[in-house]
Amino acid sequence: MIALLATLALAAEPTPLTAHAGHATTLGKGHGAIGLFRPWAIGVSDRVDVGVSGPASLVAPKLDAKWSLLRDEDGDRGHAVALTAGLGMPTIGLSFLRGTVLTSDPTQTLGVGAVGELGLVGSLRQGMTQMSLGAEVRAGGMTGTLAPVDLPFVGAMLAPLTEGPVVRFRWVTDYALSRRLVLTTDLALQVGAGGPDALARGFFLGGLSDHVALGAGWAVASETLSFGERDSWGFPLVDVQGRW
Numbered sequence: 001m002i003a004l005l006a007t008l009a010l011a012a013e014p015t016p017l018t019a020h021a022g023h024a025t026t027l028g029k030g031h032g033a034i035g036l037f038r039p040w041a042i043g044v045s046d047r048v049d050v051g052v053s054g055p056a057s058l059v060a061p062k063l064d065a066k067w068s069l070l071r072d073e074d075g076d077r078g079h080a081v082a083l084t085a086g087l088g089m090p091t092i093g094l095s096f097l098r099g100t101v102l103t104s105d106p107t108q109t110l111g112v113g114a115v116g117e118l119g120l121v122g123s124l125r126q127g128m129t130q131m132s133l134g135a136e137v138r139a140g141g142m143t144g145t146l147a148p149v150d151l152p153f154v155g156a157m158l159a160p161l162t163e164g165p166v167v168r169f170r171w172v173t174d175y176a177l178s179r180r181l182v183l184t185t186d187l188a189l190q191v192g193a194g195g196p197d198a199l200a201r202g203f204f205l206g207g208l209s210d211h212v213a214l215g216a217g218w219a220v221a222s223e224t225l226s227f228g229e230r231d232s233w234g235f236p237l238v239d240v241q242g243r244w
Contacts, residue, residue: 021051022172022186023132024082024123026068035215035241039064059093060157062086078125084136086117090157091142111144113161121170128176138190139165148194152221152233156190156197166192180207184217195224203237215239 021039026049032042034054041051041064053062063086070081091113119136140160148162149155159166168190175183186201203217220234 021064022121022134022170023130023174024066024068024080024121024134025071025078025125025130026066026082031244033241033243035239037237037239038241053088060088060090061092062088062090073125076127078123080123080125082121082123084117084119084121084134086115088115088117089113090115091144091146091161094146094158110146111142113140113142113144113146113158115140115160119168128179128182129174131173132171134170134172136168136170137165138168150223150225150231152223152231153199153219155194155223155225156199156221159190159192159194159197163192163194166190181205197224198222201237203239205239205241211243213241213243215241 021041026047027033027041027043029043029045032040034040036055038054039051039062040054041049043049047068049064049066051064051066053060053064056062065085067083067085068080069083070079072079089112091110094110115138117136117138119134121132121134123130123132138160142161146158146162149158155162168188170186170188172187173185175185177183182205184201184203184205186199186203188199190197190199199219199221201217201219203215205213205215207213215238217237218234219237220232222230222232224230
């Protein structure tokens with residue numbers, strides 16, 4: 001990762017700090033973005049991005065794609081609409097949690113599970129500030145018999161496997177405090193048979209150069225538990241990102 005970030009300084013054209021997951025804008029052919037705790041994405045054409053779940057692929061591999069349906073740029077203003085899709089296998093890393101935060105009940109098996117996603121997102125841009133609203137349907141299936149997981153962050157990720165299809169709404173805003181400093185807020189609400197689950201993230205991202213940035217922030221998840229009550233967890237976030 002360090003060697004890759006160092007080579008980005010030789011790239012000719014940077015990707016803007018506001019080119020984050022959650023927006024309808026695409027990166028552009030040959031452009032990309034990577035990070036320790038964000039998806040790795042690259043533009044395979046001016047209208048199509050593909051990405052993977054980055055280092056998280058070791059425990060929860062996921063493939064994402066974004067197709068630009070509409071993009072209109074007019075000076076300091078712009079808007080875009082895109083179709084998003086994804087396919088992941090979130091059960092691979094669950095074996096590490098078995099017997100700790102996950103039940104070791106022998107009547108429950110993890111098996112192999114896959115979750116598919118299909119959504120639509122729209123974005124508005126004013127200067128260097130961008131905001132987006134999206135919705136996606138998440139559905140999946142598995143060979144095991146895993147019960148709903150009462151664990152913030154993990155429970156919502158596995159909900160399509162343990163509770164049935166869900167719909168997730170997401171609001172992302174990148175507010176440019178300066179050319180090299182962006183405040184990102186990311187709010188998501190997932191609705192399904194198991195009750196609503198919410199995730200809120202705030203993140204300051206500062207550009208060390210046109211191609212390397214450092215970030216710090218926080219994340220809080222609120223989970224509807226299987227017996228009707230709610231639980232919340234929060235923790236700090238740090239990241240190193242590269243873009244070209």
